[in-house]
Amino acid sequence: MRAVDIKGGTGNANALFIDENAPVPTPGDGELLVRVKAFGLNRMDVMQREGKYMLPPQAPKTLGVEFSGVVESLGEGAPDFKIGDEVFGLAYGGAYAEYIAVSGKMCIHKPKELSWEQAAGVPETWITATQALWSVGGFKPGDRVLIHAGASGVGIAAIQLAKAHGAAAVYTTASSQEKIDFCVKELGATAGFNYKTQDFGEEILKATDGKGVDLIIDPVGQSHLQKDVNCAAKDGRIVLLAMMSGAVVKELNLAQILFKRLRIEGSTLRSRDLEYQQALRDKVVAEVLTGMESGSFKVFVEKVFSWKDIVDAHKLMESNETRGKIICIVD
Structure with missing residues (x-):
């Protein structure tokens, strides 16, 4: 598969590139393999790219913690989902890629009212x-x-x-x-x-x-x-x-x-265990999702990039001139 990587392991925005031969992750117990439609950028991505972010041990080297996409396959015991479901979710990493393996406990069924771009900007924030x-x-x-x-x-x-x-x-x-x-x-x-x-x-x-x-x-x-x-x-x-x-x-x-x-x-979020994160996901499902479906809660997207323009997307993030999320489409 294709996935965003960093020349030399760390660097400035210009060090980002798309690796054409990254391995496709295999979903483990309770995990989904999701074909990524879009992913959101966060400041931790910039820090990780620069080598200034301490990754949790379960995080892959590929950047990105929030995404939207379609379930491609299921690991053993993956709850509440089936192949073809449209989802969005939070991962320990790996979202800047064509496929991501992620716990079903941190995925949410995508409402039809949210676009792929909007859904990818919800989980982390x-x-x-x-x-x-x-x-x-x-x-x-x-x-x-x-x-x-x-x-x-x-x-x-x-x-x-x-x-x-x-x-x-x-x-x-x-x-x-x-x-x-x-x-x-x-x-x-x-x-x-x-x-x-x-x-x-x-x-x-x-x-x-x-x-x-x-x-x-x-x-x-x-x-x-x-x-x-x-x-x-x-x-x-x-x-x-x-x-x-x-x-x-x-x-x-x-x-x-x-x-x-x-x-x-x-407080941090990414370093927390899965059970802690799942409790927060459940509260978001209970307290937020209906508001997003009705439009009373709004997801603001500043700009959408092709992920082929990931360098420009990171430079915009670093500019501090945005109002809302920066999203990349995996095309």
């Missing part, structure tokens, strides 16, 4: 948003929520989920007024702040009459954390999903963490 809000963040109706990188795939999902499940207010940050307008006018966020030109911590306190926010979802890290602490409410929770601005915080006011009784927790 909506499962991560679900994990951040509920499993880690303890979200409950009436919470005031701050979601950083609001125009990212996870941000788009989290804003819609928090709003739909009774958040008292949903604030967000982004790098441009265009992205802020998108989050407020199209996603329904309460307000947005440009972290490049505004102190979002001060702005949040103004917007909440000094109360602050109950839950913060932060994939940015170093540059945002002290401001997160500044605008967190008493007994607030800060969920760290990534370190886009860096991993080392040189100064942090511990007194605020202590006296506000804050909980700061880091």
Whole structure:
């Protein structure tokens, strides 16, 4: 089969190429072999390509964790699926290819209302948003929520989920007024702040009459954390999903963490065991799928590429200029 590979094992976007002679994976117990129609790009793919991402031991070297496609064959004991089913799902890796072997526990039947491109952009982002809000963040109706990188795939999902499940207010940050307008006018966020030109911590306190926010979802890290602490409410929770601005915080006011009784927790998804991931998949099926079928939850795709243009797709990801998912069609 054909699969995307990296010249020299790691490198910049120009090192990506399509290997014409990659081995077709064999589905194991409980797995499906899926002929991939489309796959979604994520920032972890860029980090993995650069050699900066610690892969879980069960991950293949081929990039990509989310996909849509058609079931080609079944391993022993694969539940709930048959050959020819249209599915989308989350894998430990291997989605940048014509075929992927993946656990049936992490696949979902594709609704007819979703295109192949939209379905390929759902698994990583909506499962991560679900994990951040509920499993880690303890979200409950009436919470005031701050979601950083609001125009990212996870941000788009989290804003819609928090709003739909009774958040008292949903604030967000982004790098441009265009992205802020998108989050407020199209996603329904309460307000947005440009972290490049505004102190979002001060702005949040103004917007909440000094109360602050109950839950913060932060994939940015170093540059945002002290401001997160500044605008967190008493007994607030800060969920760290990534370190886009860096991993080392040189100064942090511990007194605020202590006296506000804050909980700061880091979380990953790809390294979790299958049972943990399956519980999140089941929540997405229960809480999200009907909304996608009805159109109340929207999947935003920034741009669709042929996977033959994978270099350009990765360069667009690195530009930080996107609103929503970047998707590649396997043609």
